[in-house]
Amino acid sequence: xxxxxxxxxxxxxxxxxxxxxxxxxxxxxxxxxxxxxxxxxxxxxxxxxxxxxxxxxxxxxxxxxxxxxxxxxxxxxxxxxxxxxxxxxxxxxxxxxxxxxxxxxxxxxxxxxxxxxxxxxxxxxxxxxxxxxxxxxxxxxxxxxxxxxxxxxxxxx
Amino acid sequence: xxxxxxxxxxxxxxxxxxxxxxxxxxxxxxxxxxxxxxxxxxxxxxxxxxxxxxxxxxxxxxxxxxxxxxxxxxxxxxxxxxxxxxxxxxxxxxxxxxxxxxxxxxxxxxxxxxxxxxxxxxxxxxxxxxxxxxxxxxxxxxxxxxxxxxxxxxxxx
Numbered sequence: 001x002x003x004x005x006x007x008x009x010x011x012x013x014x015x016x017x018x019x020x021x022x023x024x025x026x027x028x029x030x031x032x033x034x035x036x037x038x039x040x041x042x043x044x045x046x047x048x049x050x051x052x053x054x055x056x057x058x059x060x061x062x063x064x065x066x067x068x069x070x071x072x073x074x075x076x077x078x079x080x081x082x083x084x085x086x087x088x089x090x091x092x093x094x095x096x097x098x099x100x101x102x103x104x105x106x107x108x109x110x111x112x113x114x115x116x117x118x119x120x121x122x123x124x125x126x127x128x129x130x131x132x133x134x135x136x137x138x139x140x141x142x143x144x145x146x147x148x149x150x151x152x153x154x155x156x157x
Numbered sequence: 158x159x160x161x162x163x164x165x166x167x168x169x170x171x172x173x174x175x176x177x178x179x180x181x182x183x184x185x186x187x188x189x190x191x192x193x194x195x196x197x198x199x200x201x202x203x204x205x206x207x208x209x210x211x212x213x214x215x216x217x218x219x220x221x222x223x224x225x226x227x228x229x230x231x232x233x234x235x236x237x238x239x240x241x242x243x244x245x246x247x248x249x250x251x252x253x254x255x256x257x258x259x260x261x262x263x264x265x266x267x268x269x270x271x272x273x274x275x276x277x278x279x280x281x282x283x284x285x286x287x288x289x290x291x292x293x294x295x296x297x298x299x300x301x302x303x304x305x306x307x308x309x310x311x312x313x314x
Contacts, residue, residue, distance in 0.1 A: 039196035043197050068235065
């Protein structure tokens with residue numbers, strides 16, 4: 001070994017040592033990702049139910065709807081796609097995944113995800129206005145983007 | 158029955174009929190609430206891990222951190238308390254609840270929840286600025302509010 005290379009090797013070793021824990025954290029196990037994924041969709045279901053309930057009540061709860069719409073919008077724009085990373089196709093989280101294999105391969109999924117993000121942002125904006133009729137329309141639009149993906153890529157119960 | 162009371166009774170009946178489905182939706186079963194609750198905390202853990210990971214990486218990912226902080230803030234301000242409704246003290250969601258009984262009775266919990274909401278909002282605001290040092294400080298503040306509640310009210314593994 002040439003003596004001149006030693007500092008470079010030491011530097012590389014230092015990078016490797018300090019980077020190791022970070023790399024481990026960047027790559028949670030597939031089972032962990034699927035548990036988070038299933039949790040994220042449960043949280044979407046919770047907030048969907050809150051908005052639906054408020055729209056069907058005699059007195060519309062603007063605050064409740066806005067909070068719920070904000071959660072949905074934050075998740076829809078929160079890089080949910082990272083929870084569908086390679087290796088998660090068949091991994092078990094809280095339970096077996098309900099995602100069909102095609103979800104991980106078909107290019108149109110990106111467009112469906114973009115539609116979902118756009119309508120979720122739209123609902124959060126509409127919810128801030130407080131007009132129940134407008135919220136209902138935005139909510140229905142959002143629901144169609146959910147359904148489009150579920151119909152094609154979610155295993156039937 | 159006096160005839161004059163009939164319209165009032167009919168009106169009351171109409172209210173009861175139309176309100177019934179709404180009441181059913183407003184009151185999901187405790188098991189459902191606990192499943193949503195456990196899911197919400199998993200989503201918090203996911204986004205906590207993303208921010209932690211970005212802060213420990215050589216290159217800070219501002220976009221990633223901001224998206225994650227937005228999810229945490231939306232949930233922290235999203236009325237998580239409703240998922241701790243009466244009846245959920247011992248209900249099983251994905252698994253047995255990790256919430257200790259005192260969580261449902263001690264008045265100081267409201268203050269801990271308010272602390273959490275405040276610091277989550279602060280982190281989302283700091284994340285928008287993009288300064289990693291400021292984000293680290295906000296993230297640590299938020300972490301202390303998580304820990305304060307977990308130490309007192311979460312069953313030890």
